[in-house]
Amino acid sequence: QSVLTQPPSASGTPGQRVTISCSGSSSNIGSHYVNWYQHLPGTAPKLLIYSSIQRPSGVPDRFSGSKSGTSASLAISGLQSEDEADYYCAAWDDSLNGQLLFGGGTKLTVL
Amino acid sequence: QVHLVQSGAEVKKPGASVKISCKASGYSFTNYAIHWVRQAPGQRPEWMGWMFAGNDDRKYSQKFQGRVTMTRDTSATTAYMELSSLRSEDTAVYYCARNPPRTQTLDSWGLGTLVTVSS
Numbered sequence: 001q002s003v004l005t006q007p008p009s010a011s012g013t014p015g016q017r018v019t020i021s022c023s024g025s026s027s028n029i030g031s032h033y034v035n036w037y038q039h040l041p042g043t044a045p046k047l048l049i050y051s052s053i054q055r056p057s058g059v060p061d062r063f064s065g066s067k068s069g070t071s072a073s074l075a076i077s078g079l080q081s082e083d084e085a086d087y088y089c090a091a092w093d094d095s096l097n098g099q100l101l102f103g104g105g106t107k108l109t110v111l
Numbered sequence: 112q113v114h115l116v117q118s119g120a121e122v123k124k125p126g127a128s129v130k131i132s133c134k135a136s137g138y139s140f141t142n143y144a145i146h147w148v149r150q151a152p153g154q155r156p157e158w159m160g161w162m163f164a165g166n167d168d169r170k171y172s173q174k175f176q177g178r179v180t181m182t183r184d185t186s187a188t189t190a191y192m193e194l195s196s197l198r199s200e201d202t203a204v205y206y207c208a209r210n211p212p213r214t215q216t217l218d219s220w221g222l223g224t225l226v227t228v229s230s
Contacts, residue, residue: 033215044115044220045206046154056218088156092215096173100146100158100215 002093005102010111011097017077020106022089024070030103032092034072036065039086040103048087049074076108084110113137115207122227128195131224140188141165142149144210146217147181147192151203161210164190197228199223 005023014017022034036049045055049065052072065074072091076083090101133145134207144165160171162181171179180193190207198215208217 034214039218042222045222046210046216047216047218048214050195050214050218078117090156090217098170099172100148102148102156103157 001045002099002101004089004091004101005092005108006087006103008104009107011110011111012079013111014079014081016079017075017081018106018108019076020087020089021073021091022074022091022103024045024072024091024093024101025105026070027071027095028070028091028093029067029072031072031094035090036063036074037088037090038065039088040052040084074100081110084108113209113219115209115219117205117221118209120225122229123172123197125198125228125230127197127228128193129197129226130191130193131205131207131226133190133221135164135188135190135209138209140183141185142212144168144212145181145183145190145206146208146210147179148208148221149203149205151200154203154208159160159192159205160193162190169178190203194208194226197226199228202226202228 037045039045052067053065062078067103087106093101114136116134141164144161144163146161150156162169183190207218207221
């Protein structure tokens with residue numbers, strides 16, 4: 001069964017740079033773009049990175065995405081308290097006649 | 112500005128059905144697909160399927176095939192998702208999200224609709 005794996009938690013102090021990883025396989029990240037979403041409970045999820053490396057307008061350039069092989073990463077530089085949220089990676093997967101997969105989410109804490 | 116406004120929370124008994132609406136505004140409704148994603152407590156988001164608002168094209172996750180129906184009313188710029196034969200494991204927040212054409216991106220999301228299945 002295809003799955004996207006993220007660390008359950010990450011943390012950093014204001015101003016630091018943190019990185020969140022997302023590991024998949026050839027049927028998902030290895031073949032498709034990765035998107036990253038920021039989610040605060042009770043709010044609508046927000047698109048942070050699309051097509052693995054692109055930033056939608058309005059998203060600060062402190063957020064960046066990368067992809068290599070079957071893994072992807074989200075980097076947040078100049079960490080701010082407002083960045084404390086849950087972060088999810090997502091990618092299309094070719095198994096089961098095609099499905100959209102989400103990672104398990106990473107809870108980012110700003111210390 | 113794009114807005115997706117979802118219907119309110121629902122409480123259902125096992126075996127019942129639920130139909131959630133997603134009212135779209137701020138863009139050309141029929142040029143985009145609407146996806147439905149749910150998130151149960153403590154679980155990762157789970158994709159349920161999509162429907163292109165411009166025609167009858169749709170694709171459901173194999174997991175929900177036979178239980179889910181996605182429809183739309185173009186005059187009301189509203190998408191609907193109906194899930195039948197509810198069980199306790201269907202308790203979750205259900206989200207609609209917009210998908211621009213020829214992308215794999217969900218660029219705008221609704222606030223979510225909490226569905227609680229309990230006897």
